Amino acid sequence: MADTVETRPVLVAEGITASIDDQPLVVPTDITVSAGECVALTGPNGSGKTTLLRLLAGRLVPSGGTVLLDDEPVDERSTHVRSALSVLIGVPALYPDLTLGDHVQLVHATWGSVGETDLERFGVGALRDRFVHELSSGQQQLFSLALVFARPSRVLVLDEPEQRLDADRKDLFAVAVEEALADGRSVVMACHDHDLVARLARRQVSL
Numbered sequence: 001m002a003d004t005v006e007t008r009p010v011l012v013a014e015g016i017t018a019s020i021d022d023q024p025l026v027v028p029t030d031i032t033v034s035a036g037e038c039v040a041l042t043g044p045n046g047s048g049k050t051t052l053l054r055l056l057a058g059r060l061v062p063s064g065g066t067v068l069l070d071d072e073p074v075d076e077r078s079t080h081v082r083s084a085l086s087v088l089i090g091v092p093a094l095y096p097d098l099t100l101g102d103h104v105q106l107v108h109a110t111w112g113s114v115g116e117t118d119l120e121r122f123g124v125g126a127l128r129d130r131f132v133h134e135l136s137s138g139q140q141q142l143f144s145l146a147l148v149f150a151r152p153s154r155v156l157v158l159d160e161p162e163q164r165l166d167a168d169r170k171d172l173f174a175v176a177v178e179e180a181l182a183d184g185r186s187v188v189m190a191c192h193d194h195d196l197v198a199r200l201a202r203r204q205v206s207l
C-alpha cells in the first residue's frame, strides 16, 4: 500500500551509534519519524537522548548506522537538511544584545518567511522590543521555541523543550506541537515530562 502523507517516513535512522575515543555514547537505535507525527526520546540523565538528537540533526557523524532525510544522508552542511530541520539543542542561539524583534527579522532574512503568530502563541509577543538579556530564563526558552516553530521547516528537533516552563507554558508548547502535527510537520523530542509525552507522542523510544 502506498504511504499516505500521514505515514510517509521523513527522517529514518537505522542502527545509529556514536562513540568518542572508542567509548560508545548510545546503544544502536532505530528511529522512524513520519510526516505529522511526534516521536519522543525518553530515558534517564546520560542515557543518550541529546546525542541521538544531534545524530538525527546531522550535528554529529554516526560511528555506525545511517540517518536519512527524504532518503538522503543527513549532513547539517546540506541546504536541503538545513531548510527541512528546525533544531533546538543545547544553549539557545540567541543574541543577548538584540531585541526579540531583531531576531524575528534575522529569521525572516535567513529563511524568507516567519510565522508571525508564533510569538503570540508562546506568550512573548508583547516582549518584541525587549533585549534578550532582559528576559527570564523561561521567557528565553519560550522565545527560542517560538523561533523554532516560526521558521519554515518540516521536522522540529527539540531537546527538552519543556525545560524551565511552568505548567501553563508547557500547555502552550503542547498546543503548538498539536497544531504543527495537524499541519503535517513532524516533531522528534527528548522529554522528561511524562504528561507531555503521553499527550503528544505517537511513539516513544526509551533509552
Ligand SMILES: Nc1ncnc2c1ncn2[C@@H]1O[C@H](COP(=O)(O)OP(=O)(O)OP(=O)(O)O)[C@@H](O)[C@H]1O
Pocket (backbone or CB within 6 Å): 020, 025, 043, 044, 045, 046, 047, 048, 049, 050, 051, 052, 190
Ligand atoms: N562531548 C562529549 N564528550 C564525552 N562524552 C559525552 C559527550 N557528550 C555526551 N557524552 C556522554 O554521552 C552520554 C550521553 O549523553 P547525552 O547528553 O546524550 O544524554 P541525555 O540522555 O541527553 O542526558 P540528560 O537527560 O541529562 O540531558 C553521557 O554518558 C555523556 O557523558
